Amino acid sequence: MENQVVVFELANERYGVNITAVESIIKLQTITGVPQAPPFVKGVTNLRGVVLPVIDLRQRFGLPQKEATKDTRIVVVDMDGGTVGMIVDAVAEVLRVNDEAIEPPSPLVVTVDSTFIAGIAKLEEQLVILLDLDKVLTAQEQVELQTVPVT
Numbered sequence: 001m002e003n004q005v006v007v008f009e010l011a012n013e014r015y016g017v018n019i020t021a022v023e024s025i026i027k028l029q030t031i032t033g034v035p036q037a038p039p040f041v042k043g044v045t046n047l048r049g050v051v052l053p054v055i056d057l058r059q060r061f062g063l064p065q066k067e068a069t070k071d072t073r074i075v076v077v078d079m080d081g082g083t084v085g086m087i088v089d090a091v092a093e094v095l096r097v098n099d100e101a102i103e104p105p106s107p108l109v110v111t112v113d114s115t116f117i118a119g120i121a122k123l124e125e126q127l128v129i130l131l132d133l134d135k136v137l138t139a140q141e142q143v144e145l146q147t148v149p150v151t
Contacts, residue, residue: 025074
């Protein structure tokens with residue numbers, strides 16, 4: 001079977017999410033900080049009249065922070081039943097990936113903090129880390145995200 005994957009870049013690595021979970025990809029826009037929000041929550045933004053929580057994937061994954069560039073994007077995804085924006089360094093492409101090209105992550109690289117890795121897609125010139133969006137945030141972080149005021 002073939003999967004369509006939206007590939008984005010984060011700290012010189014390539015990550016992918018299933019295209020069915022992606023609602024839209026937008027340029028970085030004004031984000032309003034929210035007091036008492038968890039550290040990985042950058043704030044909220046107005047997306048076509050809807051207030052959208054925005055998370056910083058670099059922060060969530062423990063990667064060094066980087067200034068936004070003209071390529072920085074917000075990938076709007078359905079994450080465990082809620083719509084969330086994820087800040088990424090750049091969106092690269094949409095790829096078709098056969099199931100045979102996907103390997104489960106090695107037990108050596110998966111820890112309690114990285115259970116969000118669904119697999120590794122082996123493509124001709126690259127490896128793409130496939131994310132399980134329902135596990136990118138822990139159950140506790142999902143609860144914290146739901147408490148972010150979006151009024």
